[in-house]
Amino acid sequence: MVSLQLNAVCAGYGRTPILTDISTPIFKGGQVVALIGPNAAGKSTLFRRIAGVMKGAGEVLVTGASSPQAVCYMPQDTGANPVLSVYESIILARMQGRALKVKGDDLAKVDEVVDLLKLESISHHNIGDLSGGQRQLVSAAQALVRNPDILLMDEPTSALDLNRQIELLRIVRALAVEKKMLILIALHDINHAMRFAESVMVLSGGRLRASGPTSDVITPNLLREVYSIDARIEHCSKGIPQVIVDDVADQP
Numbered sequence: 001m002v003s004l005q006l007n008a009v010c011a012g013y014g015r016t017p018i019l020t021d022i023s024t025p026i027f028k029g030g031q032v033v034a035l036i037g038p039n040a041a042g043k044s045t046l047f048r049r050i051a052g053v054m055k056g057a058g059e060v061l062v063t064g065a066s067s068p069q070a071v072c073y074m075p076q077d078t079g080a081n082p083v084l085s086v087y088e089s090i091i092l093a094r095m096q097g098r099a100l101k102v103k104g105d106d107l108a109k110v111d112e113v114v115d116l117l118k119l120e121s122i123s124h125h126n127i128g129d130l131s132g133g134q135r136q137l138v139s140a141a142q143a144l145v146r147n148p149d150i151l152l153m154d155e156p157t158s159a160l161d162l163n164r165q166i167e168l169l170r171i172v173r174a175l176a177v178e179k180k181m182l183i184l185i186a187l188h189d190i191n192h193a194m195r196f197a198e199s200v201m202v203l204s205g206g207r208l209r210a211s212g213p214t215s216d217v218i219t220p221n222l223l224r225e226v227y228s229i230d231a232r233i234e235h236c237s238k239g240i241p242q243v244i245v246d247d248v249a250d251q252p
């Protein structure tokens with residue numbers, strides 16, 4: 001099974017350091033890990049560093065991967081050419097880094113993902129004609145179709161309506177369990193983190209403020225220190241902890 005551990009990881013842009021000394025426990029496949037933190041905390045930068053798009057000091061240790069292209073980074077929006085159809089853009093994502101000949105099992109995988117994310121009705125539409133939420137679902141499809149061992153999803157629900165947010169996160173969680181994938185998701189919605197992630201990493205100012213089981217880490221104290229809000233943890237009718245925000249905290 002795949003596993004990921006960060007050891008004193010750093011990264012920056014030019015001479016400006018952004019991430020400092022990030023070390024984590026070992027995260028194993030089969031789970032969802034939420035990455036939370038305020039704007040500009042360094043969440044996307046950390047994903048780029050894990051995906052190998054950025055270099056820096058420290059180690060990103062991946063073991064048990066099934067292929068050399070174990071890690072897939074899903075940006076918030078699809079970068080696909082606007083004149084491609086949805087279906088074509090998903091095939092191209094599937095074929096990334098492989099021989100150009102599309103085989104039957106590639107098309108079967110594309111069909112599976114189109115079906116999973118309910119994209120049939122728009123599969124022949126051009127990317128340039130889609131709504132923001134539809135583009136975001138195509139970005140998710142482009143990531144899932146590659147069947148990575150480790151999937152880094154950067155705010156995958158930011159453009160989706162509430163129903164589709166829950167639907168996508170349910171699919172993601174089921175895939176993590178079923179395919180033993182390790183899925184890291186950057187989220188601004190703490191309640192989604194509490195509902196769908198076993199573990200959480202909290203970034204603030206480019207440093208790891210806390211990490212561990214979601215219900216242990218997300219507390220009123222942490223929310224006050226990291227987000228400057230006064231909040232309580234209540235439980236929904238299914239018994240899942242959820243954050244109720246009372247106010248913006250007084251600044252010290």
Ligand SMILES: Nc1ncnc2c1ncn2[C@@H]1O[C@H](COP(=O)(O)OP(=O)(O)OP(=O)(O)O)[C@@H](O)[C@H]1O
Pocket residue numbers: 013018037038039040041042043044045046
């Ligand atoms: N390409 C870049 N060149 C220079 N600085 C950058 C670049 N991308 C991001 N930064 C800076 O790095 C810092 C962290 O940005 P990053 O996008 O990683 O934060 P984030 O936690 O993902 O933020 P958000 O929640 O707002 O999406 C910010 O100060 C940002 O201005």
